[in-house]
Amino acid sequence: MNSKLPTITKSLAMYERAKKLMHPITQTLAKGPGQFTFGVSPIYIERAKGSKIWDVDGNEYLDYCMGIGPISLGYAYDKVDNAIKEQLEKGITFSLMHRLELEVAEKLHEIIPNAESIRISKQGADVCSAAVRIARAFTKRSTVAVCGYHGWHDWYIGTTTRDAGIPQQIKDLTVSIKYNDIESVRAAMTADLACVILEPIVFEEPKHNFLQELAEICKANGTLLIFDEMWTGFRLALGGAQEYFNVKPDLAVYSKACANGMPVAFLTGRDDVMSLFETDVFYFTTFGGEALSLAATLATIDEMQSKNVPQYLATQGQKIKDGFNALLEKHQMQDYISIGGYPCRSIVNFSEKAGDGLVLKTYLQQEMIKRGILWSSFHNMCFSHSDADVQFTLDAYNDIFPTFKTLIESKIVESALQGAVLEPVFRKLKF
Ligand SMILES: Cc1ncc(COP(=O)(O)O)c(C=O)c1O
Known part of the structure; x- marks a missing residue:
């Protein structure tokens, strides 16, 4: 198995050019140099196919980041790409609504349980904001409770440590609840609470009927429940x-995995709530009905339904989890490392006993990159992750673990780093 770092000369040269013009150089925090060890990891990508990705220097990697969520089937997936090409011949954006807007809405109505009514948009933050606005209008209340990450807009980012530019008056209208902590939910239930928006799962499982109880408590308080299904939608189950x-939930939002990489987002929900968009609540955008993404959505859903893709993601992801756990046992690493999360998106965690989590993650990422795997703690499964890919991944962990264990036990992991220590993932709530 290869254990040399790839040559990344072109990536580094492009990085230097970008630094002069762009602040920061990345449009998606999770793709930037802070999340991929600088000096070791590739920085710029040229192309991808299936589960593989090639950087600008021509190095090939098996990818587990999958565009930070959107790639549910695989890169450059023929069925979806053909649907995009076919639509491209007919046009992209038009002067009236396009037939596909209706066809996608009918499809979502069929597959998403709460989709009595549907709005279409472009990105996750859009539909989260639309959901919060309509919840405030419907309830005639102002306060919002959040749990998880929801995008760059004021009402959410105001709760984080990176809150410059957001007026205090806006920040005062958001509170946070803790996952699996029903008392924190009860404490948030004021007469002014318009909605609770939460990621129904991140990595932790809901305990003691948390989601059911949350729904009941919200209902009793006249508060709308919004599921942020960016990660769960089209992955955990088609309907999320x-x-x-x-x-x-009263409302739900989807985006990442809906169109295998094309930018599209959906808000689904109760007819009586959503009908306020007809009159009092304004939510319209130029590219909402852009047809390439809608063609991609229909092709993605069709493939997911006919091949039962969520089940495949669960099966392949479980093979990674089981294989990883077996390797931890084989190398006696259970005190230092664990694997958590649902099979469709599992995460590697480090114990406090093992040392500084960011240093350990940086080392493991560096060693995975040497072995041809682009990895950032997660295994975001897609339909193109084959059994051979799973085996390749487990072989890499098997190869890395003996030295990793020695470094951990000698407390010298940092000395083995060949690049910069990673930055924390941005999910920093202030309260
Ligand atoms: C759970 C969740 N909600 C909302 C968003 C925001 O989506 P977008 O980046 O498309 O605006 C993200 C993005 O990562 C997310 O993970």
Whole structure:
């Protein structure tokens, strides 16, 4: 197995050019140099196919980041790409609504339990904001409770440590609740609470019927429940966590995995709430009905339904989890490392006993890159992750673990780093 660092000369030269013009150089924090060890990791990508990605220097990697969520089937997936090309011949954006807007809405109505009514947009933050606005209008209340990450807009980012530029008056209208802590939910239930928006799962499982109880408490308080299904939608189940856990939120938002990489987002929900968009609540955008993404959405859903893709993601992801756990046992690493999360998106965690989590993650990423795997703690599974890919990944961990264990036990992991220590993932709530 290869254990040499790839040559990344072109990546580094492009980085230097970008630094002169762009502040920061990345449009997506999770793709930037802070999340991929600088000096070791590739920085710029040229192309990708299936589960593989090639950087600008021509190095090939098996990818587990999958565009930070959107790639649910695989890169440059023929069925979706052909649907995009076919639509491209007919046009992209038009002067009236396009037939596909209706066809996508009908499809979502069929697969998402709470989709009595549907709006279409472009990105996750859009539909989160639209959901919060309509919840405030419907309830005639102002306060919002958040749990998880929801995008760059004021009402959410105001709760984080990176809150410059957001007026205090806006910040005062957001509170946070803790996942699996029903008392924190009860404490948030004031007469002014318009909605709770939460990621129904991140890595932790809901305990003691948390989601059901949350729905009941919200209902009793006249507060709307919004599921942020960016990660769960089209992955955990086609209809997302609301289908998987059988809990119907008043509103739900989807984006990442809906169109295998094309930019599209959906807001689904109760007819009586959503109908306020007809009159009092304004939410319109130029590219909402852009047809390439809608063609990609229909092709993605069709493939997911006919091949039962969520089940495939769960099966392949479980093979990674089981294989990883077996390797931890084989190398006696259970005190230092664990694997958590649902099979469709598992995460490697380090114990406090093992040392500084960011240093350990940086080392493991560096060693995975040497072995041809682009890795950032997660295994975001897609339909193109084959059994051979799973085996390749487990072989890499097997190869890395003996030295990693020695470094951990000698407390010298940092000395083995060949690049910069990673930055924390941005999910920093202030309260
Ligand atoms: C759970 C969740 N909600 C909302 C968003 C915001 O989506 P976007 O970046 O498309 O605006 C993200 C993005 O990572 C997310 O993970």
